[in-house]
Amino acid sequence: MIELMIKKLLQLLILLAFTVTAAANAAVGTIVIDGSTTVGPVAKTFAAYFTKKYGVRVTVSESGSGNGAKSLINGSCSIAAMSRAMKAGEIGAARTKGVNPVANIVAYDGLAMVVHPANPVRGLSKAQISSIYRGIITNWREVGGPNARIVVIQRESNSGTEESFKELVAGKGVQITGSAETQSSNGSVKSRVSTTLSAIGFLGLGFVDQSVKIIAVNGVLPNVITVKNGTYPVTRPLYFYTNGQPSGSVKQFIELPKTAEGKRMISELGFVNH
Amino acid sequence: MNIGTRKILDRSFTAVGIGSIIVMAIALMIVVVPIVTNGIGAVFFTGTIEHRKMLLNEFRRGDSENLSSEVASSERYRANVYNMLTGFEAELETMAPEKKAEYKGKYSQVRSALQALLGPLPGDSAPMLTRSKYGQTRWEKAEEKLHDLLYESKWDNSNPDVMSKEYFVNRAIGFEGTSLVKLFPYVKDNLEKMLLPEFTVYWGFITDSSVDSHFFGGIWPEIQGTFFLAIGAMLFAFPLGVVAAVYFTEYAKPGFLNSMLRSANSTLAGVPSIVFGMFGLAFFINTLKVSESKSVIAGALTLAIMILPTIIRSAEEAILAVPKTYREASLSLGSTKWNTIMTVILPAALPGILTGGVISLGRAAGETAPIIFTAAVSVGSAIGLADVFSSPTPALSWNIYNLASEHEAASQIRHVQYGMVLALVSIVLLLNLSAIVVRARVSKKLKG
Incomplete structure (x- = not known):
């Protein structure tokens, strides 16, 4: 019986050998996207559209902007979706590996500051938000709300949204309060804020729904108009990074945000067109 | 100790035993009932x-x-x-x-x-x-x-x-x-x-691909990816594990090196799965470059390393449990050592070896952490067998996590998430059942 098993195993190995040779042909025409959870909805929608239209397989992983950059540097993805620009260190690391990262702007995103709908606070200034995240303001009473301790929610260090937030609101190199809670994706920030009465967090505009309340920053609410003309103070571009100027189907994919249909998808997802 | 105390001790032991079984059964009910009732809603609904x-x-x-x-x-x-x-x-x-x-x-x-x-x-x-x-x-x-x-x-x-x-x-x-x-x-x-x-009744939930990131359609690519990963991991780990166990039990000389290897193996069994995930990324993808990007093969190899210690240990135990008389009888008939192992010891140990394999297969199907960086993507179409060397795949365990936390409209598609959980639990159950059947048939053959 063992001999029979060995025979079967051998057959399997031969089959595997065949598939290896077949794989060499199949590898052509797959686009691998890795990176930001904020860009995720756009990347996933584009992927489905692209596969349907051109028959090219596209896979999307949402592991965070930092991981997207690392994947591109290691050559393990064709497009890195990022919700922040690549840092000088990352570009340097890429160059030493012979990778030349090129930024392609997909869309613009307003970083919405969100609280629980029960929170009567309607708006905060940038300075107030900064103080909240640095732990100087710890009670909603100090900013015109009810007497409740503020539950501060931030994103993990790998997140491009976290970096954009620090850069645009809290100020670069600012130490965020140690009592801040860390969530690993836009979705989990949203579910945490929507279930915690006294929480504050930040989300990509495409992730906001009725379960949370957007508050104005410096008196401006994020929407298509204020993000586009830059009056909303926490606005940032979203990127698809590629290695060098893309060609072939990757180029076609990168250019989707410039097509009429791509623009429609972006705006239906709640992001703002370039 | 007088007889009265002994009786009391005996009874209280029985009570604690029955009590813990009841607690376990209740816990299982609390976990399984919502999974089944909510999961079924993905297929049967109004x-x-x-x-x-x-x-x-x-x-x-x-x-x-x-x-x-x-x-x-x-x-x-x-x-x-x-x-x-x-x-x-x-x-x-x-x-x-x-x-x-x-x-x-x-x-x-x-x-x-x-x-x-x-x-x-x-x-x-x-x-x-x-x-x-x-x-x-x-x-x-x-x-x-x-x-x-x-x-x-x-x-x-x-x-x-x-x-x-x-x-x-x-x-x-x-x-x-x-x-x-x-x-x-x-x-x-x-x-x-x-x-x-x-x-x-929407059977397509099992056989269709998803439309518009799981808003509509089914979970076939995830189911297929789970199978590919689990079975791929077994293809690598099972033969390797059995060979290693044979070496440990039959060939290795007892000594410092041998006991070091054994304790290393036991330690490996207790390493958290995310460590294997990071190792898989660093070793298989970035160093060995088994594939250009994440791929099924990289994920399967990572899972294989993760389940290898369990397979080795259980195969070792199974081989050691084969009565010494079998071996002696075979050798006394003039058989070689190799021949004894192949025709006498391994067949007798096979049911035990398979049990270890089954447990590992279930674990490989359900693990998330090792495949995050090596194989899993949140959206992708079903892949063919030819693509396992180049393409990553969606897989149930990872997509359940993705839908629970990262998806932009998680609260609107809870039924899909529940359906995936039920599918994963059923797959693990199915794999276990089929292996139990195989095992029963093997032992029957050995007896007959």
Whole structure:
């Protein structure tokens, strides 16, 4: 019986050998996207559209902007979706590996500051938000709300949204309060804020729904108009990074945000067109 | 110890034993019952006409003649709603500017609530996203959306010292004195006629690919990916593990090196799975470059390393459990060591070896951490066998996590998430059952 098993195993190995040779042909025409959870909805929608239209397989992983950059540097993805620009260190690391990262702007995103709908606070200034995240303001009473301790929610260090937030609101190199809670994706920030009465967090505009309340920053609410003309103070571009100027189907994919249909998808997802 | 104390001890031991079994059974019920009841809802549910439209358009499935007659009958009732909307829009134009502005905001809320319920309204441009091309496909969701249409959620913040309280306002009151006020009772009374709910069995949930990132369609790519990863891991780990166990038990000389290797193996069995995930990324993808990107093969290799210690240990135990007399009888008949191992020891140990394999297979199917960085993607089509060397794949364990936390509309597609959980639990159960059957047959053969 063992001999029979060995025979079967051998057959399997031969089959595997065949598939290896077949794989060499199949590898052509797959686009691998890795990176930001904020860009995720756009990347996933584009992927489905692209596969349907051109028959090219596209896979999307949402592991965070930092991981997207690392994947591109290691050559393990064709497009890195990022919700922040690549840092000088990352570009340097890429160059030493012979990778030349090129930024392609997909869309613009307003970083919405969100609280629980029960929170009567309607708006905060940038300075107030900064103080909240640095732990100087710890009670909603100090900013015109009810007497409740503020539950501060931030994103993990790998997140491009976290970096954009620090850069645009809290100020670069600012130490965020140690009592801040860390969530690993836009979705989990949203579910945490929507279930915690006294929480504050930040989300990509495409992730906001009725379960949370957007508050104005410096008196401006994020929407298509204020993000586009830059009056909303926490606005940032979203990127698809590629290695060098893309060609072939990757180029076609990168250019989707410039097509009429791509623009429609972006705006239906709640992001703002370039 | 006197007999009385012994009896008391004996009884209390029995009681604790039975008690722990009961606690375990209750825990299992608490876990399994919601998984099954919620998971089944992904396949068996009350589907609306929007679900049937979606199936016909996206999957070319269903009776198009039957559907068009259904659409015609639902459109008769919907037309009244649409007429009320156009009527109100005309009325809006005749209003004084400030009144018009006041109603306009409220009216756009009504419109979007109706869009969520019935799909695009006349005059809307055709949406690009499949999720906004259809109204509610599931009746229980439609009822929630009906509530959103009928009632507006407001927050009472009259007391500035505490958080606001939610209360609901009948939207109809806001439109008192206009023609739109009739719309709310009409929709409420005729929703069934507009959506034609009927009991639906959607086996496609298991066999279809997802449409518009799991809003519609099924989970076949995830199921297939889970199988590929688990079986791929077994293909590597099982032969290697058995060979290693044979070496440990039959060939290795007892000594320092041998005991070091064994304890290393036991330690490896206790390493957290995320460590294997990081190792797989660093070793298989970045160093060995088994594939250009994440791929099934990299994930399967990582999972194989993770389950290898368990397989080795269980195979070792199984081989050691083979009676010494078997070995001696074989050798005394003039058989070689190799021949003894192949024809006597391994067949006798096979049931035990298979048990270890089964446990590992279940673990490989259910693990998330090792495949995050090596194999899993949140969206991707089903891959062929030829693509396992180059393509990453969606897999149930990872996609459950993705839908639970990262998905932009997680709360709207809970049923898909539950369906995935049930599918994963069933797959593990199925693998275990089939292996138990195989094992039973093997032992029967050995006895006969």
